[in-house]
Amino acid sequence: MANSFPLDLTQRPRRLRRTASLRAMVEETVLRPADFIAPLFVVDGKAPPDEIKSMPGVFRLNVTDLVKECRALHKAGVPAVALFPKLDPALKDDEGTHALNDDTLVLRAVRAVKKAVPEITVITDVALDPYTSHGHDGVLNQGRDDVENDRTVGILGKMAVLQARAGVDLVAPSDMMDGRVGAIRRALDAAGFSGTGIMAYSAKFNSAYYGPFRDAVGSAQAAGTRLLSKATYQMNPANRREAITEVLLDDAEGADILMVKPAGMYLDIIRDVREVTRKPVAAYQISGEYAQIHAAARLGWLDLVRCRNESLLAIKRAGADMILTYFAKDMALALK
Ligand code: PBG
Numbered sequence: 001m002a003n004s005f006p007l008d009l010t011q012r013p014r015r016l017r018r019t020a021s022l023r024a025m026v027e028e029t030v031l032r033p034a035d036f037i038a039p040l041f042v043v044d045g046k047a048p049p050d051e052i053k054s055m056p057g058v059f060r061l062n063v064t065d066l067v068k069e070c071r072a073l074h075k076a077g078v079p080a081v082a083l084f085p086k087l088d089p090a091l092k093d094d095e096g097t098h099a100l101n102d103d104t105l106v107l108r109a110v111r112a113v114k115k116a117v118p119e120i121t122v123i124t125d126v127a128l129d130p131y132t133s134h135g136h137d138g139v140l141n142q143g144r145d146d147v148e149n150d151r152t153v154g155i156l157g158k159m160a161v162l163q164a165r166a167g168v169d170l171v172a173p174s175d176m177m178d179g180r181v182g183a184i185r186r187a188l189d190a191a192g193f194s195g196t197g198i199m200a201y202s203a204k205f206n207s208a209y210y211g212p213f214r215d216a217v218g219s220a221q222a223a224g225t226r227l228l229s230k231a232t233y234q235m236n237p238a239n240r241r242e243a244i245t246e247v248l249l250d251d252a253e254g255a256d257i258l259m260v261k262p263a264g265m266y267l268d269i270i271r272d273v274r275e276v277t278r279k280p281v282a283a284y285q286i287s288g289e290y291a292q293i294h295a296a297a298r299l300g301w302l303d304l305v306r307c308r309n310e311s312l313l314a315i316k317r318a319g320a321d322m323i324l325t326y327f328a329k330d331m332a333l334a335l336k
Contacts, residue, residue, distance in 0.1 A: 029317040031309075033077030033332035037123065037282070037324040041216050042066050042109045043086050054212035055287055056294045058326050060086055063109050067116045069329075076332040080121035082172060082324055083109055085130050086217045095139050096131035099159050106130075107166040114167040123199060124163045126156050126184065127175040135219035137175040137233065146232050153180045157187030164193035170257070174201040176233040182253035199282060200255035203243035203269055206234035207262050209288025216287065243269045244276055251277050260320070262286045264311055267318040274319025283320035285311065290326040305334070 016026050041052070041060045049059035061069055070081055085106040091098045098104060110122055127137040134140065138152030152175065160171045171188070173180050181200050188196050206229070214220035235242060247258050256279065260270045263283035270283050293311065297304035308327050315323050325331070 029313055031312055031316060031331065031335060033335050034079050035312075035316060035321075035323055036078050036328035036332055037080040037082055037121075037322055038069075038073050038078050038328035039082045039084060039284075039324055039326060040066060040069060041084050041086055042105060044088060044105050052212065052216045054215055054291050055326060056298075057330070058216070058290070060216065063105075063112050066109055067112050070113045070117045070120050073329055073332070074117050074120045076329055077336065078120075078328050078332045080123055080169075080322075081113070082123040082125065083113075084125055084213075084217055085109070087130050089133075089218065092131055092133040094133055096128035096155070099128055099131040099155065100162070102162055102165075104162075107162060110163065110166040110168050121169045122167065123170045123172050124168045126160050126163065126171050126173040126180075128152065128155065128159075129175075129219040130217050132219075135214070137230065138177060147177070149177050149179075152177050153183045156180050157183045160184045160196075161187050161191045161193065164188055164191065164196040168196065170197040170199045172199040172201060172259075174204065174261075176201065176204050176230075176235070179253070181250045181255045185254035197256040198254065199257040199259060200250040201261055201284070202247045202250040202255065202258045203266075203273065204234050204259070204261045205237045205266065206231050207237065207265075207286065207288070209262055209265075209286050209292075212287035212291045237265075240269060240272065244272055247273050247277060251279060255279070257282050257322075259284060259324075261324075262289060263315045263320065263323065264289045267314060270315065270318040270320050280321040281319055282322045282324065283315050283318070285315060285323060285325040285327070287326065309334075 016022050043060045043062055046062055049061055049065055052058050083106055106124055113122055129135055129137045136147050138147035141148045163171050173184055181198055184198060250258055258273060258277055258279055259282040260266055260273055261284035263285045274281050293307045296302035312323060
C-alpha cells in the first residue's frame, strides 16, 4: 500500500528535538569539570616542558611545572590528577629495584603537589613498568618468559605504602596481578594508612592503544624488542564475562573505585561493570584514543573539539562516574 502524507503518526520523537531549549531539557547525560582526572607525566631535572610527539598538547613536566599544572587544573575545576613518572633509564633494572626507594621522583612529585595544592586529589600508579628495564609491570620468573605474580604483589604492597606515606589520596594498581588489591589493602592498613583509597585498574585490557603512553614513559622497550606483550596479565580484548570476574574480585578485595581501561572501545564493559557493582566506576580514555582524535584532526578529517566532546560524553553515558583523560583541562575549561 502506498503511503499517504502526512503520515498518521502519534509518536514523533523529533518534536523534542525541534528547538535548542527543548533539546537541552531532554538531555540525559551532562559532562562537568568534576568528572575528569588528568593523567600527568613527570620527569626529573629542570628542563622545560617536553611535548610527547604522539600526544599533542601533553608534556613531560619537571616537578616545578607539574605543581603549576596542578594549580591550573584545580582552578579549572578538575578534582584529581594521576601521576606517571618517566625515569632516567640508568635507574631501571631487571627487578625494578628503584621502585622501593623512599625518595623516588614520583614520591617527590606527590609531596610537592600536596604541599602546594592540598585540595587536589593525587593518584599514583602502583606498577613496576616505569622501573623495569624490560618494561613489564612486574618482576620476571626464572625462565624470563613471564611476570611472576606473587613476588610482584609483595613489591606492589610496599610501593603503595611508600606512596601513602608521601600523601597520595588514592593508589592505583595498574598491573593486573592476581590478588594485588587485597594485598595492597592489607599492607596499607598494617602501616596505618586505612584512609588511603584504592582505585583499581580492574578490567585492564591488553590494548594496542597504549603505544603513545609507553613512548611517554619509556616503557616500550621489552628487552631489546619494541613489541612488549603484556598478554599474560592484561585481559584479552575479546572477553566480556571475564571483565566482570576481575571487577568483582577487586570489589571484594577492597577496591574503592573500579576502573575499565581503555574506555572508548570498551563501552559495553563500562556498562556491565556499572551494573554489577555499587561502587564508583572509572574509565581511562587512554593515550591511543587521544592520539587518534588528534591525528585525524591534524589531517583535517575530524573536528577536534566535537570529537573530544562526543568521545567523553559516550564514556559517561556508558556508565562511568569519572574519566581519566588527557583532555581533562581543555574539557573542564570548555565547560566552565
Ligand atoms: C602501566 C600503565 C599503562 C598505562 C597506564 N599505566 C600502559 C601499559 O599497561 O603498558 C596506559 C595509559 C595510556 O595509554 O594512556 N602500568
